[in-house]
Amino acid sequence: MTLTMNIPDDLSLELSAKFHNLGQAALEALAAEAYEREVLSLEQVRRMLDLPSRWEAQALLSRHGVWPGTSREDFHADTDALAGSKLSATLPLSGARGDRSTAHFACVQRG
Secondary structure, eight states: OOOOOOOOHHHHHHHHHHOSOHHHHHHHHHHHHHHHTTSSOHHHHHHHTTOSSHHHHHHHHHHTTOOTTSOHHHHHHHHHHHHTSOEEEEEEEEOTTSOEEEEEEEEOOOO
């Protein structure tokens, strides 16, 4: 399918100055919106945008504020929960030479 958009010339110039490929930007926005509304699957988004892998489709959706496998409400609930708590974890790491060490990570709300 070919889709044609009519954009006033003055706006077209402004948009073209900010977006390298205006048609691709519009197609990506449509794909992200369709995925968020559960019209398209991740595989269909990948095919629509001719992306080589599902990982690239997931990355693109994330750049558009759509997190595959998570609704917008779930994401906001998770970030609210994290903001209200202090989380920490110690993870084992394996260095390039095979030596073992640990790293401590903490998530602390900043005001």
